[in-house]
Amino acid sequence: MISRDQASVTQALLARAHSPTSAERIYTEKIQHRPLFLRPTSPPPQVTARQARRKERERKTKERKKALKPKPLSASQRRKLGLHDVPRDNQKYATYVPLHNLWLGYAREILGSEVYTGGQGAGAKLSAADMHGAELEVVRSGCVGRVGIKGIVIKDARFVFEVITPKNTVKIVPKEGTLFRVEVPPPEDPEDPASKETDEKAPRKNLVFEIHGDQFSVRAADRANKKFKTHFLKNI
DSSP: OOOOOHHHHHHHHHHHSSOHHHHHHHIIIIIIIIOOOOOOOOOOOOHHHHHHHHHHHHHHHHHHHHHHHHOOOHHHHHHTTTOOOOOOGGGGGGGGGHHHHHHHHHHHHHHHTTTHHHHHHHHHHHHTTTHHHHHEEEEESSSSSGOEEEEEEEEEEEEEEEOOOOTTOOOEEETTTTTEEEOOOOOOTOHHHHHHHHHSSSSOOOHHHHHHGGOOSOOOHTTTTOOOOOOOTTTO
16 A cells, blocks of 8 residues: 555656646556555475476376387388389279279269369369379370370379370379360269250260369379469460
């Protein structure tokens, strides 16, 4: 609490700088009943020997668990072990035809009714799709020798497509400077009303879209959240 002498001194100082009403208000609101927080001067309690031993045991237990946990393999170790390489016995086109059929069902599912019409909506959906199992064909490339390569994608890496051709050969095609073509045939479901309408009006046509490899230089997992922007490509 403030003593009377201290209160009179404080009020006298406030009266020099403020009007009587303002000085009284400031003293009442900000000084008279203001709590005074005291900082403790006593030292913190000492940690007992028992608590210190317990903390040391907990620290050693955590270190032991961390040491027993296996570390993930590095990229160089995965390459040496050949975890992502396709064995020669499995380099057969017929082995991956069921995978291609699964991808066609996946593409039709994400496209919905746009598999018959196409458009920007279909392009936006396919740009974020996973291409493992799709059948690609190189239609334009900076290297003329790559034009015409066609096969099923068995690996969609960041900078290359690894495809297997009908001749049972694995080709690694860089995405940079390459234009790919993909076809998605509409479903052959007789109960689908949309397919009936297309059969009556015109013969069934495949949805054909082209992939600019320069814009597809993203991993399949990261491409799902990537937004593609339309801009001029001087290489095309």
